Amino acid sequence: MAEDLVLDTAIRDWVLIPLSVVMVLIGILRYFVSKLMRSSQTPDAKVVKEGQIIVRARNLRAAANFIPAKSFRARKLYYSNEENGLLFVPKGQAQNAQAQMFSDPNMAMDMMKKNLSMIIPQTLTFAWVNFFFSGFVAAKIPFPLTQRFRSMLQNGIDLSTVNVSYVSSRSWYFLNLFGLRGLFSLILGEENAMDDTQRMMQMGGFGFDPSKSLSAEKDGLDIVQHEWAMPKFEQRAEAVLRKLVN
Numbered sequence: 001m002a003e004d005l006v007l008d009t010a011i012r013d014w015v016l017i018p019l020s021v022v023m024v025l026i027g028i029l030r031y032f033v034s035k036l037m038r039s040s041q042t043p044d045a046k047v048v049k050e051g052q053i054i055v056r057a058r059n060l061r062a063a064a065n066f067i068p069a070k071s072f073r074a075r076k077l078y079y080s081n082e083e084n085g086l087l088f089v090p091k092g093q094a095q096n097a098q099a100q101m102f103s104d105p106n107m108a109m110d111m112m113k114k115n116l117s118m119i120i121p122q123t124l125t126f127a128w129v130n131f132f133f134s135g136f137v138a139a140k141i142p143f144p145l146t147q148r149f150r151s152m153l154q155n156g157i158d159l160s161t162v163n164v165s166y167v168s169s170r171s172w173y174f175l176n177l178f179g180l181r182g183l184f185s186l187i188l189g190e191e192n193a194m195d196d197t198q199r200m201m202q203m204g205g206f207g208f209d210p211s212k213s214l215s216a217e218k219d220g221l222d223i224v225q226h227e228w229a230m231p232k233f234e235q236r237a238e239a240v241l242r243k244l245v246n
Helices: 009-037 045-062 069-080 097-103 105-132 147-153 169-179 181-188 196-203 210-222 230-245
Strands: 137-140 166-168
Touching: 009 105, 009 137, 009 169, 009 181, 045 069, 045 210, 069 210, 105 169, 137 169, 147 166, 147 169, 166 169
Parallel strands: none
Antiparallel strands: 137 166
């Protein structure tokens, strides 16, 4: 049976609160540093145009059932026509995103700056947490959890008898690392609150490949099965009115 622990208030004052405050301050500082390091270059008009086409095609897929079938087929043909459709990319015109990035020194430098602005602060912060706060039980979650959460919440504590609801200091660091997006959106604004999960996903690639995104969006639009939802709304409204009248 898992044991219940009594947490000292000093752990709250000298471990839990300092970790949270430092993570917030580092996130804000990293945002302003990355903003200063960002190069002021004019975005490519072609890339912006292709990005807007992808957004419009996604909106069409999301709202496909709210327009008549004839209108949907016309819009679908406008985007996915293999002769002059906006989403159609001929085989010879496909671009290599890696080659495009390495051919443009500004793009490669911006990618390196973004990666460094994330890697260096998080490496130093994790070393600080691992050196000063390793092995602390910092908090307790106020609801029961299953054993699957033990590896996520009790990183650095090798005790299987401790209740899963307790959170170690190292796990609290990771929870703050990936869970402060809402707070950053309040402090920095919604557009500037990119969390570290998205940054790590961006690090896995070498730039934006518009040809692959256009082809993927075209395939997604081709498989959409249109089913107009407006008649269902009319039937529901009629049913509601009949109940009110009767």
